[in-house]
Amino acid sequence: MEDRTSRGAAPTTSSTARKPAPLAAPDPTKPAVAVVKPLAMPAEPKLIPIPVPESAPAPAPVPATPGVPTAPAAAPGMELAAIPPALSSSAVSPEQSAAAGEGDKQYRPNAAVGELLSKAKGFEQKRDFPGAITILERGVQVAPNDPMLWHQLARMRFANGELAQAKRLAERSNSLARSFPAITTGNWMLIGQVEKLAGNAEAAQRAFSNAQPGHATQ
Numbered sequence: 001m002e003d004r005t006s007r008g009a010a011p012t013t014s015s016t017a018r019k020p021a022p023l024a025a026p027d028p029t030k031p032a033v034a035v036v037k038p039l040a041m042p043a044e045p046k047l048i049p050i051p052v053p054e055s056a057p058a059p060a061p062v063p064a065t066p067g068v069p070t071a072p073a074a075a076p077g078m079e080l081a082a083i084p085p086a087l088s089s090s091a092v093s094p095e096q097s098a099a100a101g102e103g104d105k106q107y108r109p110n111a112a113v114g115e116l117l118s119k120a121k122g123f124e125q126k127r128d129f130p131g132a133i134t135i136l137e138r139g140v141q142v143a144p145n146d147p148m149l150w151h152q153l154a155r156m157r158f159a160n161g162e163l164a165q166a167k168r169l170a171e172r173s174n175s176l177a178r179s180f181p182a183i184t185t186g187n188w189m190l191i192g193q194v195e196k197l198a199g200n201a202e203a204a205q206r207a208f209s210n211a212q213p214g215h216a217t218q
Helices: 094-099 111-125 129-142 147-159 163-176 181-197 201-210
Strands: none
Touching: 111 129, 111 147, 129 147, 147 163, 147 181, 163 181, 181 201
16 A cells, blocks of 8 residues: 655755854953043144234335425424514614614503513513413504514514414514614514525525614515
8 A cells, every 4th residue: 555645745854053152151250341442533723824914114204395495383382493582671772773763762661561561571481472472462452553562472473383473463563663673673583584484595584684783674
């Protein structure tokens, strides 16, 4: 009798699967140490030098234009040049007395003008030229025809750096001092100084010539 159980049955092969090797048990006597890789440090930045700007050179002085005089800087309370000497209340020198013609006379102020001239002189001695100007301007309002007040006011304007006004005031004094050669001499000296500072050599020479005894004119 044929064994049907073995006929047509596929042969079976038994295969045993490979199992992974078991992990080694940790040794309790040795502590576990984790391996830590060092972190990469960032690269140190490079310092870029900053250029320091050099100080700017001083500007070159502007050359003066030929033929054009440089006007002096006016500074209140500062003399620009030697001030023509002050005249006394009796403004006649021996040389001027000898050269004086008929009609020439001594200058003698009245009491009010004399007091103002004295106060202005005190300010001048302290180099307080604006203070002297204030006194003398008050004087020409009180006595507008007094040539000495106008002359002294011209001197103080000159000392204060106001050259154009000084010249104008000296010319005003000359128009009132026809009989007082000492005052006109002082005015021409001042006008000559102004013209000299302005670079007007010919005008300065004419003014200084007019200031000589016997040549003082209006």
